[in-house]
Amino acid sequence: MSSDFGKDEWYVDSGCSFHLTANENWIKNMSSELTTTEIVVANKEKLPVKCCGNVMITTFTKKCEYDVEVENVLCVPSLTTNLLSVSELIKNGNTVKFTKVGCNIYNKIGELVATACLINGVYKLNVTEVFGAAAMVSGETWHRRLGHCNSNYLNKMQDAVEGLTLDK
Missing domain, CATH: 2.40.70 (Cathepsin D, subunit A; domain 1)
Known part of the structure; x- marks a missing residue:
């Protein structure tokens, strides 16, 4: 190639x-x-x-x-x-x-x-x-990856977990 x-x-x-x-x-x-x-x-x-x-x-x-x-x-x-x-x-x-x-x-x-x-x-x-690989991931993707975690918990995790960045 x-x-x-x-x-x-x-x-x-x-x-x-x-x-x-x-x-x-x-x-x-x-x-x-x-x-x-x-x-x-x-x-x-x-x-x-x-x-x-x-x-x-x-x-x-x-x-x-x-x-x-x-x-x-x-x-x-x-x-x-x-x-x-x-x-x-x-x-x-x-x-x-x-x-x-x-x-x-x-x-x-x-x-x-x-x-x-x-x-x-x-x-x-x-x-x-x-x-x-470093990439912006949708909140929906994180929601699925983390066992259908609700948005309140996802927002809290974003501040505490390195690499968990939600797009808006």
Whole structure:
């Protein structure tokens, strides 16, 4: 992929064997015990895998935002961007449907949880944030993340919890 792609972006990739990220700080439940120690990229270069774990991504569709946990993500710091493997998504019970303008990802119960737009021949995932990255988050998102906490408690927590910032 060219330099037009950023390390904060995610792309849905049908040719990728694993979910891959370049951002080690996004990995949760990190494990250094690897079943795969290197990957081979398109130019046949071998890149080392540093660790693996889960990444939380907030996706959005026309109807809602979703906090999606992507499991077994390999961290390869020298990558240009982040890739979601179609084969891994399907293996885990999800459905991926491609259209002329993008693709839709449905969870195990058939609920649309993510979309991607076709841009310059690649499918860019529509995300609002990756947990661990600094970003303004809506009060509605915090409400869901904190077990449907009411707005009075959310406002009090904003003063007491570092990183909990509500947009107005």
